[in-house]
Amino acid sequence: MKVLIGVSGSVAAYKSLILARLLFKRGHNLKVVLTRGSLHFVAPLSFQELAGAEVFTEGDFFRGNTHIDLARWPDLFIVAPATFNVIGKVANGIADDLLTSIAAAYNGPIHFAPAMHTEMWRNPILRRNLSTLKRFGHVILPVGTGELASGDVGEGRMMEPEDVAAYVEDVGKLRSFWEGKRVVITYGGTQEPIDDVRVITNRSSGRMGIALASALTSAGAYVVAIACGDVDVAPARELHRVRTVEELYEVLKGMDYDYLFMAAAVSDYRPEYRKGKIKKNSESLTLNLVRTRDVLTSIAGEKRGIIVGFALEEPHRLHTEAQRKLREKGIDYVVANPTEVIGREETRVFLYGREGLLGEFSGAKWEVARQIVRALASV
Numbered sequence: 001m002k003v004l005i006g007v008s009g010s011v012a013a014y015k016s017l018i019l020a021r022l023l024f025k026r027g028h029n030l031k032v033v034l035t036r037g038s039l040h041f042v043a044p045l046s047f048q049e050l051a052g053a054e055v056f057t058e059g060d061f062f063r064g065n066t067h068i069d070l071a072r073w074p075d076l077f078i079v080a081p082a083t084f085n086v087i088g089k090v091a092n093g094i095a096d097d098l099l100t101s102i103a104a105a106y107n108g109p110i111h112f113a114p115a116m117h118t119e120m121w122r123n124p125i126l127r128r129n130l131s132t133l134k135r136f137g138h139v140i141l142p143v144g145t146g147e148l149a150s151g152d153v154g155e156g157r158m159m160e161p162e163d164v165a166a167y168v169e170d171v172g173k174l175r176s177f178w179e180g181k182r183v184v185i186t187y188g189g190t191q192e193p194i195d196d197v198r199v200i201t202n203r204s205s206g207r208m209g210i211a212l213a214s215a216l217t218s219a220g221a222y223v224v225a226i227a228c229g230d231v232d233v234a235p236a237r238e239l240h241r242v243r244t245v246e247e248l249y250e251v252l253k254g255m256d257y258d259y260l261f262m263a264a265a266v267s268d269y270r271p272e273y274r275k276g277k278i279k280k281n282s283e284s285l286t287l288n289l290v291r292t293r294d295v296l297t298s299i300a301g302e303k304r305g306i307i308v309g310f311a312l313e314e315p316h317r318l319h320t321e322a323q324r325k326l327r328e329k330g331i332d333y334v335v336a337n338p339t340e341v342i343g344r345e346e347t348r349v350f351l352y353g354r355e356g357l358l359g360e361f362s363g364a365k366w367e368v369a370r371q372i373v374r375a376l377a378s379v
Protein backbone atom coordinates (compact mmCIF):
# COMPACT_ATOMS: atom_id res chain seq x y z
CA MET A 1 0.00 0.00 0.00
CA LYS A 2 1.01 3.61 -0.47
CA VAL A 3 1.03 5.04 3.06
CA LEU A 4 1.41 8.73 3.85
CA ILE A 5 2.52 9.38 7.44
CA GLY A 6 2.15 12.85 8.91
CA VAL A 7 4.33 13.41 11.96
CA SER A 8 3.62 16.27 14.35
CA GLY A 9 5.48 17.80 17.28
CA SER A 10 5.16 15.30 20.13
CA VAL A 11 7.78 13.38 22.07
CA ALA A 12 6.00 10.31 20.68
CA ALA A 13 7.40 11.17 17.22
CA TYR A 14 10.04 8.47 17.82
CA LYS A 15 7.16 5.96 17.63
CA SER A 16 6.42 7.05 14.08
CA LEU A 17 9.99 6.09 13.17
CA ILE A 18 9.34 2.59 14.47
CA LEU A 19 5.99 2.55 12.65
CA ALA A 20 7.61 3.63 9.38
CA ARG A 21 10.30 0.99 9.77
CA LEU A 22 7.72 -1.75 10.43
CA LEU A 23 5.62 -0.74 7.44
CA PHE A 24 8.70 -0.51 5.22
CA LYS A 25 9.77 -4.04 6.23
CA ARG A 26 6.30 -5.30 5.32
CA GLY A 27 6.74 -3.90 1.83
CA HIS A 28 4.67 -0.71 2.01
CA ASN A 29 5.62 2.36 0.01
CA LEU A 30 6.02 5.37 2.32
CA LYS A 31 6.00 9.13 2.13
CA VAL A 32 6.43 11.16 5.32
CA VAL A 33 5.45 14.75 6.07
CA LEU A 34 7.16 16.35 9.06
CA THR A 35 5.68 19.44 10.70
CA ARG A 36 7.90 22.23 11.93
CA GLY A 37 7.25 21.08 15.50
CA SER A 38 8.19 17.46 14.77
CA LEU A 39 11.69 18.49 13.61
CA HIS A 40 12.54 19.15 17.27
CA PHE A 41 12.02 15.44 17.93
CA VAL A 42 12.97 13.53 14.76
CA ALA A 43 15.04 14.14 11.62
CA PRO A 44 14.11 13.60 7.95
CA LEU A 45 17.22 11.49 7.44
CA SER A 46 16.02 8.91 9.98
CA PHE A 47 12.86 8.24 7.94
CA GLN A 48 14.84 8.13 4.70
CA GLU A 49 17.41 5.70 6.04
CA LEU A 50 15.21 3.51 8.24
CA ALA A 51 12.14 3.33 6.04
CA GLY A 52 13.22 4.30 2.53
CA ALA A 53 10.65 7.09 2.76
CA GLU A 54 10.46 10.21 0.68
CA VAL A 55 10.32 13.00 3.28
CA PHE A 56 8.63 16.40 2.99
CA THR A 57 8.99 19.37 5.33
CA GLU A 58 7.76 22.99 5.37
CA GLY A 59 10.46 23.89 2.85
CA ASP A 60 8.54 21.87 0.26
CA PHE A 61 5.22 23.58 0.92
CA PHE A 62 5.37 26.51 -1.48
CA ARG A 63 7.15 24.54 -4.23
CA GLY A 64 4.40 23.88 -6.74
CA ASN A 65 1.32 21.94 -5.72
CA THR A 66 3.01 19.61 -3.25
CA HIS A 67 -0.02 19.47 -0.93
CA ILE A 68 -2.39 18.47 -3.75
CA ASP A 69 0.02 15.91 -5.20
CA LEU A 70 0.54 14.36 -1.77
CA ALA A 71 -3.19 14.38 -0.96
CA ARG A 72 -3.86 12.40 -4.16
CA TRP A 73 -1.08 9.88 -3.63
CA PRO A 74 -1.82 7.55 -0.69
CA ASP A 75 -4.03 4.52 -0.19
CA LEU A 76 -3.92 5.33 3.51
CA PHE A 77 -3.16 8.60 5.30
CA ILE A 78 -2.23 8.52 8.97
CA VAL A 79 -1.11 11.31 11.29
CA ALA A 80 1.01 9.67 13.99
CA PRO A 81 1.59 11.18 16.44
CA ALA A 82 -1.24 13.67 16.13
CA THR A 83 -0.81 16.65 18.45
CA PHE A 84 -3.53 18.71 20.11
CA ASN A 85 -2.51 21.41 17.64
CA VAL A 86 -2.85 19.36 14.42
CA ILE A 87 -6.15 17.83 15.56
CA GLY A 88 -7.48 21.30 16.35
CA LYS A 89 -6.36 22.73 13.03
CA VAL A 90 -7.79 19.95 10.86
CA ALA A 91 -11.08 19.86 12.81
CA ASN A 92 -11.52 23.60 12.33
CA GLY A 93 -10.52 23.86 8.70
CA ILE A 94 -7.15 25.52 9.24
CA ALA A 95 -4.58 24.69 6.59
CA ASP A 96 -1.57 26.89 7.36
CA ASP A 97 1.23 24.37 6.79
CA LEU A 98 2.02 21.43 4.52
CA LEU A 99 0.48 18.67 6.67
CA THR A 100 -2.80 20.46 7.38
CA SER A 101 -3.08 21.59 3.73
CA ILE A 102 -2.76 17.94 2.64
CA ALA A 103 -5.45 17.05 5.19
CA ALA A 104 -7.68 19.78 3.72
CA ALA A 105 -7.27 18.37 0.22
CA TYR A 106 -7.43 14.67 1.12
CA ASN A 107 -10.58 12.91 -0.01
CA GLY A 108 -11.03 10.01 2.41
CA PRO A 109 -10.76 9.02 6.03
CA ILE A 110 -7.66 10.38 7.76
CA HIS A 111 -6.36 8.24 10.61
CA PHE A 112 -5.19 10.13 13.69
CA ALA A 113 -3.08 8.51 16.41
CA PRO A 114 -3.20 11.16 19.14
CA ALA A 115 -0.38 11.61 21.65
CA MET A 116 -0.43 14.13 24.44
CA HIS A 117 -0.32 14.73 28.14
CA THR A 118 -3.45 13.71 30.09
CA GLU A 119 -4.41 17.33 30.81
CA MET A 120 -4.43 18.09 27.06
CA TRP A 121 -6.23 14.82 26.30
CA ARG A 122 -9.04 15.72 28.73
CA ASN A 123 -9.39 19.28 27.48
CA PRO A 124 -13.02 19.76 26.35
CA ILE A 125 -11.82 21.66 23.29
CA LEU A 126 -9.91 18.55 22.18
CA ARG A 127 -12.95 16.35 22.90
CA ARG A 128 -15.07 18.60 20.69
CA ASN A 129 -12.43 18.58 17.95
CA LEU A 130 -12.19 14.77 17.99
CA SER A 131 -15.98 14.54 17.71
CA THR A 132 -15.88 16.93 14.75
CA LEU A 133 -13.25 14.81 13.00
CA LYS A 134 -15.33 11.66 13.50
CA ARG A 135 -18.45 13.47 12.26
CA PHE A 136 -16.60 14.08 9.02
CA GLY A 137 -15.68 10.40 8.72
CA HIS A 138 -12.13 10.46 10.09
CA VAL A 139 -10.82 7.72 12.37
CA ILE A 140 -9.27 8.32 15.80
CA LEU A 141 -7.06 5.46 17.01
CA PRO A 142 -7.36 4.88 20.76
CA VAL A 143 -4.72 6.22 23.15
CA GLY A 144 -3.10 4.13 25.85
CA THR A 145 -2.83 4.76 29.57
CA GLY A 146 0.58 4.57 31.19
CA GLU A 147 3.77 6.47 31.76
CA LEU A 148 4.00 9.74 29.83
CA ALA A 149 7.18 11.52 28.79
CA SER A 150 6.71 13.99 31.66
CA GLY A 151 6.99 11.09 34.13
CA ASP A 152 3.29 11.36 35.01
CA VAL A 153 1.04 8.38 34.58
CA GLY A 154 -2.23 8.82 32.72
CA GLU A 155 -4.22 8.65 29.52
CA GLY A 156 -2.81 10.06 26.30
CA ARG A 157 0.02 7.76 25.19
CA MET A 158 0.14 7.20 21.45
CA MET A 159 -0.95 3.71 20.39
CA GLU A 160 2.11 1.45 20.22
CA PRO A 161 3.69 1.42 16.74
CA GLU A 162 3.33 -2.37 16.44
CA ASP A 163 -0.44 -2.00 16.98
CA VAL A 164 -0.70 0.88 14.51
CA ALA A 165 1.24 -1.17 11.94
CA ALA A 166 -1.11 -4.14 12.50
CA TYR A 167 -4.10 -1.82 11.98
CA VAL A 168 -2.65 -0.46 8.74
CA GLU A 169 -1.92 -3.99 7.51
CA ASP A 170 -5.50 -5.01 8.26
CA VAL A 171 -6.95 -2.05 6.37
CA GLY A 172 -5.14 -3.19 3.24
CA LYS A 173 -6.60 -6.68 3.51
CA LEU A 174 -10.12 -5.59 4.45
CA ARG A 175 -10.52 -3.08 1.66
CA SER A 176 -10.87 -5.68 -1.08
CA PHE A 177 -14.06 -6.85 0.62
CA TRP A 178 -15.54 -3.77 2.33
CA GLU A 179 -14.63 -0.95 -0.08
CA GLY A 180 -17.79 0.81 -1.26
CA LYS A 181 -20.18 -1.34 0.79
CA ARG A 182 -22.99 0.52 2.55
CA VAL A 183 -22.93 -0.41 6.21
CA VAL A 184 -25.44 0.71 8.84
CA ILE A 185 -24.39 0.42 12.49
CA THR A 186 -26.68 1.00 15.46
CA TYR A 187 -24.90 1.53 18.79
CA GLY A 188 -25.36 2.85 22.32
CA GLY A 189 -28.41 2.24 24.49
CA THR A 190 -31.99 3.35 23.89
CA GLN A 191 -33.77 5.53 26.46
CA GLU A 192 -37.48 5.20 27.22
CA PRO A 193 -39.28 8.07 28.95
CA ILE A 194 -41.00 7.55 32.31
CA ASP A 195 -42.38 11.08 32.22
CA ASP A 196 -41.19 14.32 30.63
CA VAL A 197 -37.98 14.50 32.68
CA ARG A 198 -36.98 10.88 33.47
CA VAL A 199 -35.88 7.92 31.39
CA ILE A 200 -35.09 4.23 31.76
CA THR A 201 -31.96 3.15 29.94
CA ASN A 202 -29.07 0.66 30.14
CA ARG A 203 -25.30 0.73 30.64
CA SER A 204 -24.20 0.40 27.02
CA SER A 205 -21.24 2.68 26.29
CA GLY A 206 -21.49 2.32 22.52
CA ARG A 207 -17.78 1.39 22.35
CA MET A 208 -18.30 -1.74 20.29
CA GLY A 209 -20.30 0.13 17.67
CA ILE A 210 -17.74 2.94 17.53
CA ALA A 211 -14.96 0.37 17.09
CA LEU A 212 -16.91 -1.35 14.29
CA ALA A 213 -17.54 2.02 12.61
CA SER A 214 -13.80 2.82 12.82
CA ALA A 215 -12.73 -0.52 11.34
CA LEU A 216 -15.30 -0.30 8.54
CA THR A 217 -14.61 3.36 7.73
CA SER A 218 -10.89 2.54 7.47
CA ALA A 219 -11.76 -0.39 5.24
CA GLY A 220 -13.48 1.96 2.78
CA ALA A 221 -17.13 1.20 3.63
CA TYR A 222 -19.78 3.93 3.47
CA VAL A 223 -20.77 3.90 7.14
CA VAL A 224 -24.10 5.18 8.41
CA ALA A 225 -24.09 5.30 12.23
CA ILE A 226 -27.22 5.46 14.36
CA ALA A 227 -26.34 6.53 17.90
CA CYS A 228 -28.86 5.61 20.59
CA GLY A 229 -28.83 7.84 23.67
CA ASP A 230 -25.98 10.09 24.78
CA VAL A 231 -23.06 8.08 23.42
CA ASP A 232 -19.93 9.39 21.76
CA VAL A 233 -19.75 10.11 18.01
CA ALA A 234 -18.75 7.21 15.73
CA PRO A 235 -16.67 7.86 12.60
CA ALA A 236 -19.20 7.77 9.77
CA ARG A 237 -20.33 9.44 6.57
CA GLU A 238 -23.79 9.90 8.09
CA LEU A 239 -24.70 10.11 11.77
CA HIS A 240 -28.25 9.90 13.15
CA ARG A 241 -29.17 10.33 16.79
CA VAL A 242 -32.19 8.65 18.35
CA ARG A 243 -33.41 7.98 21.88
CA THR A 244 -36.33 5.53 21.95
CA VAL A 245 -36.86 2.14 20.32
CA GLU A 246 -39.62 3.62 18.13
CA GLU A 247 -37.30 6.41 16.94
CA LEU A 248 -34.67 3.80 16.13
CA TYR A 249 -37.18 1.80 14.11
CA GLU A 250 -38.40 4.91 12.27
CA VAL A 251 -34.85 5.80 11.18
CA LEU A 252 -33.96 2.23 10.24
CA LYS A 253 -37.03 1.07 8.40
CA GLY A 254 -36.50 2.72 5.03
CA MET A 255 -32.74 2.35 4.99
CA ASP A 256 -30.80 0.43 2.38
CA TYR A 257 -27.68 -1.43 3.39
CA ASP A 258 -25.35 -4.21 2.32
CA TYR A 259 -24.64 -4.96 5.98
CA LEU A 260 -26.55 -3.93 9.08
CA PHE A 261 -24.83 -4.25 12.47
CA MET A 262 -27.40 -4.07 15.27
CA ALA A 263 -24.93 -3.35 18.08
CA ALA A 264 -27.24 -1.04 20.06
CA ALA A 265 -28.61 -2.22 23.40
CA VAL A 266 -32.31 -1.84 22.70
CA SER A 267 -34.82 -1.64 25.59
CA ASP A 268 -37.05 -4.73 25.79
CA TYR A 269 -39.61 -2.89 27.94
CA ARG A 270 -40.69 0.70 28.30
CA PRO A 271 -42.62 2.36 31.10
CA GLU A 272 -46.15 3.55 30.37
CA TYR A 273 -45.36 7.19 29.75
CA ARG A 274 -46.96 9.81 32.01
CA LYS A 275 -47.18 13.40 30.85
CA GLY A 276 -45.47 16.10 32.94
CA LYS A 277 -43.34 15.27 36.00
CA ILE A 278 -44.41 12.55 38.43
CA LYS A 279 -44.65 14.14 41.90
CA LYS A 280 -42.72 12.77 44.88
CA ASN A 281 -45.78 12.33 47.07
CA SER A 282 -45.72 8.66 48.07
CA GLU A 283 -43.20 6.27 49.66
CA SER A 284 -43.14 3.98 46.64
CA LEU A 285 -44.00 4.26 43.00
CA THR A 286 -44.94 1.42 40.69
CA LEU A 287 -44.05 1.66 37.04
CA ASN A 288 -45.93 -0.51 34.63
CA LEU A 289 -43.59 -1.76 31.89
CA VAL A 290 -44.81 -2.82 28.48
CA ARG A 291 -42.96 -4.66 25.72
CA THR A 292 -41.26 -2.51 23.11
CA ARG A 293 -41.22 -3.31 19.42
CA ASP A 294 -38.76 -6.07 18.49
CA VAL A 295 -36.74 -3.90 16.07
CA LEU A 296 -34.52 -6.74 14.91
CA THR A 297 -37.46 -8.96 13.94
CA SER A 298 -39.28 -6.03 12.26
CA ILE A 299 -36.19 -5.08 10.25
CA ALA A 300 -35.34 -8.69 9.40
CA GLY A 301 -38.90 -9.02 8.03
CA GLU A 302 -38.14 -6.36 5.41
CA LYS A 303 -34.60 -7.58 4.92
CA ARG A 304 -32.49 -5.62 2.44
CA GLY A 305 -29.03 -7.05 3.07
CA ILE A 306 -26.96 -9.06 5.52
CA ILE A 307 -27.95 -8.55 9.16
CA VAL A 308 -25.55 -9.01 12.08
CA GLY A 309 -27.41 -9.12 15.39
CA PHE A 310 -25.84 -8.78 18.85
CA ALA A 311 -26.88 -10.83 21.85
CA LEU A 312 -25.94 -9.85 25.37
CA GLU A 313 -26.73 -12.83 27.56
CA GLU A 314 -25.80 -14.35 30.88
CA PRO A 315 -22.90 -16.77 30.32
CA HIS A 316 -24.83 -19.98 31.03
CA ARG A 317 -27.30 -19.38 28.19
CA LEU A 318 -25.13 -17.39 25.82
CA HIS A 319 -24.74 -20.07 23.17
CA THR A 320 -28.30 -21.40 23.15
CA GLU A 321 -29.74 -17.86 22.99
CA ALA A 322 -27.39 -16.84 20.19
CA GLN A 323 -28.49 -19.80 18.11
CA ARG A 324 -32.16 -19.23 18.92
CA LYS A 325 -31.89 -15.57 17.90
CA LEU A 326 -30.25 -16.54 14.63
CA ARG A 327 -32.97 -19.08 13.81
CA GLU A 328 -36.04 -17.23 14.98
CA LYS A 329 -35.24 -13.71 13.83
CA GLY A 330 -34.14 -14.66 10.33
CA ILE A 331 -30.78 -12.89 10.55
CA ASP A 332 -27.43 -13.95 9.14
CA TYR A 333 -24.94 -13.63 12.01
CA VAL A 334 -25.04 -13.15 15.75
CA VAL A 335 -22.27 -11.69 17.89
CA ALA A 336 -22.89 -13.10 21.35
CA ASN A 337 -21.29 -11.49 24.37
CA PRO A 338 -21.68 -12.18 28.08
CA THR A 339 -23.45 -9.58 30.25
CA GLU A 340 -20.31 -8.72 32.22
CA VAL A 341 -18.74 -6.89 29.23
CA ILE A 342 -21.33 -4.09 29.11
CA GLY A 343 -19.73 -0.69 29.57
CA ARG A 344 -16.22 -2.24 29.72
CA GLU A 345 -13.21 -1.56 27.51
CA GLU A 346 -12.46 -5.26 26.97
CA THR A 347 -14.83 -7.89 25.66
CA ARG A 348 -15.19 -11.53 24.70
CA VAL A 349 -17.49 -12.49 21.85
CA PHE A 350 -18.62 -15.54 19.90
CA LEU A 351 -19.52 -15.05 16.25
CA TYR A 352 -22.25 -17.38 14.99
CA GLY A 353 -23.36 -17.89 11.41
CA ARG A 354 -26.16 -20.13 10.18
CA GLU A 355 -23.72 -23.06 10.03
CA GLY A 356 -22.59 -22.65 13.63
CA LEU A 357 -19.74 -20.99 15.54
CA LEU A 358 -17.40 -19.04 13.23
CA GLY A 359 -14.99 -17.69 15.80
CA GLU A 360 -14.30 -16.58 19.35
CA PHE A 361 -12.55 -13.26 19.88
CA SER A 362 -11.39 -11.48 23.01
CA GLY A 363 -9.46 -8.34 23.91
CA ALA A 364 -10.06 -4.60 23.62
CA LYS A 365 -13.34 -3.80 21.83
CA TRP A 366 -11.25 -1.96 19.26
CA GLU A 367 -9.38 -5.22 18.39
CA VAL A 368 -12.43 -7.45 18.60
CA ALA A 369 -14.34 -5.23 16.17
CA ARG A 370 -11.56 -5.70 13.62
CA GLN A 371 -11.61 -9.43 14.16
CA ILE A 372 -15.37 -9.53 13.52
CA VAL A 373 -15.02 -7.40 10.40
CA ARG A 374 -12.19 -9.64 9.19
CA ALA A 375 -14.12 -12.84 9.90
CA LEU A 376 -17.18 -11.58 8.02
CA ALA A 377 -15.00 -10.73 5.03
CA SER A 378 -13.62 -14.24 4.85
CA VAL A 379 -16.79 -16.35 5.10
Ligand SMILES: Cc1cc2nc3c(=O)[nH]c(=O)nc-3n(C[C@H](O)[C@H](O)[C@H](O)COP(=O)(O)O)c2cc1C
Pocket residue numbers: 007008009010011012035036037038082083084085086115116117120
Ligand atom coordinates in the same frame (compact mmCIF):
# COMPACT_ATOMS: atom_id res chain seq x y z
C1 LIG B 1 8.98 18.77 24.93
C2 LIG B 1 7.65 18.97 24.26
C3 LIG B 1 6.81 17.92 24.12
C4 LIG B 1 5.56 18.08 23.54
N1 LIG B 1 4.75 17.00 23.40
C5 LIG B 1 3.51 17.16 22.88
C6 LIG B 1 2.64 16.06 22.76
O1 LIG B 1 2.98 14.93 23.10
N2 LIG B 1 1.40 16.27 22.24
C7 LIG B 1 0.97 17.51 21.85
O2 LIG B 1 -0.17 17.63 21.43
N3 LIG B 1 1.80 18.57 21.94
C8 LIG B 1 3.04 18.44 22.45
N4 LIG B 1 3.88 19.51 22.56
C9 LIG B 1 3.41 20.82 22.06
C10 LIG B 1 3.53 20.90 20.55
O3 LIG B 1 4.83 20.60 20.12
C11 LIG B 1 3.11 22.28 20.06
O4 LIG B 1 1.72 22.44 20.28
C12 LIG B 1 3.43 22.52 18.61
O5 LIG B 1 2.91 23.78 18.24
C13 LIG B 1 2.88 21.43 17.73
O6 LIG B 1 3.07 21.74 16.39
P1 LIG B 1 2.66 20.71 15.24
O7 LIG B 1 1.41 20.08 15.69
O8 LIG B 1 2.48 21.55 14.03
O9 LIG B 1 3.78 19.76 15.11
C14 LIG B 1 5.15 19.36 23.10
C15 LIG B 1 6.03 20.43 23.23
C16 LIG B 1 7.26 20.24 23.80
C17 LIG B 1 8.18 21.44 23.93
